[in-house]
Amino acid sequence: MTSIAIIDYGMGNLRSVAKALEHVAPQARVIVTQNRQDILQAGRVVFPGQGSIRDCMRELAHWNLVAVVRDAALGKPFLGLCLGPQALLEFSEENDGVAGLGVLPGRVIRFSDPRDPASGERLKVPHMGWNQVRQAGDHPLWRGIPQDSRFYFVHSYYPRPADETLVVGWTRYGFEFASAIARDNIFAVQFHPEKSAQAGLRLLANFAAWNP
Amino acid sequence: MGLAKRIIPCLDVDRGRVVKGVKFVEIRDAGDPVEIARRYDEQGADEITFLDITASSDDRETMVHVVEQVASEVFIPLTVGGGIRALDDVRRMLNAGADKVSINTAAIARPEFVREAAERFGNQCIVVAIDAKAVHQPGESPRWEIFTHGGRRPTGIDAVEWARRMNAYGAGEILLTSMDRDGTKRGFDLELTRAISEATTIPIIASGGVGTLDHLADGILLGKADAVLAASIFHFAEYTIEQAKRHMRARGIEVRL
Structure with missing residues (x-):
């Protein structure tokens, strides 16, 4: 039986993530945990996150999870959600500059006065609601999800990986930003698959079955 | 293409039951929040908002269970309003599976509560609900004021200023x-909606008065709202959400279909 550990470091509500995974992978054992052993032994790891990056990094350190998360990101199927992909990068502009885990090369940038390229109209921040993801390449986690499907986003900062070959999904909000990044066993999305109806559930099901 | x-x-939920009579065809239990939420999800609702109108605080725990049940079966964003007065209320609802809470009276009583809640739980989950009424005389420049208690009690607060704050x-x-x-x-009220939307940098949900599908489209195109909220036109099965979205798309609005 496969087990999926959702890393709980006190950042936001993880119940929805757990419920959605249980829904799509009834055979899996889904645990919400801050226990190092649980995370090290799990077959798969989900790294969620909400709120500010400063609090996120502080709580990871507080729970003594920095090394565990880095190890998991190097070894087993690893899914980053929302703040997850941001924390994996090297540096974020948020909170006057915060160092990330540095698992992937790149930075996190604030949406600064985004404009609709056609009308010139000011776009709202946070970027909130259902936007399209243009899949780049045919990653196994996109399987069965139509190109340009909509997912639910809510964020004011976006990931900018140093290496564009890491980008597996692009989303347009005034300009195109990386809404999904991947490397080896890591897949990380800026949106919330657990809140994205059928497309999101399919992505989670694909993750539960993924053997990179 | 984009957002x-x-x-x-x-x-509206009272002691765990949906009130104001939802009239779907072939629905088994018109008062069951889970069944109704599931139906709206199937129709393509982008989010669902629950307004807890339970009068007694003893019965408020019921809403937590409603949110837990809905969140186990419906995988779109959920917002809960009504009775959110303290950080602990926010935490309880988020832990139950809500994605956002909407704060109304408590923000007027103590505006710092909004700041504290946003700092603790993140801006993304804090919705401020504003109930406004026009207070200008004909011929004067438009002005709206915040009202509480179902629109009966004036507060003297200017709605546009309040939204900015x-x-x-x-x-x-x-x-x-x-x-x-x-x-x-x-x-x-398109003038009000537009004034608030242009005075702020965050998304605005327009609410109050929807009777036709054109009203929804007007809220976006003329009111500059980012989202539209409605109750009765969907509850009484006058229109499905899918019909509403097709209509909006026909008027040039980008929707999720």
């Missing part, structure tokens, strides 16, 4: 209801 404008059905305090979104239009089916 879609959202349609949000709103359900809540934006600065860290609200992630504003749910704007025109108390002049609520329940009238005459359409949103």
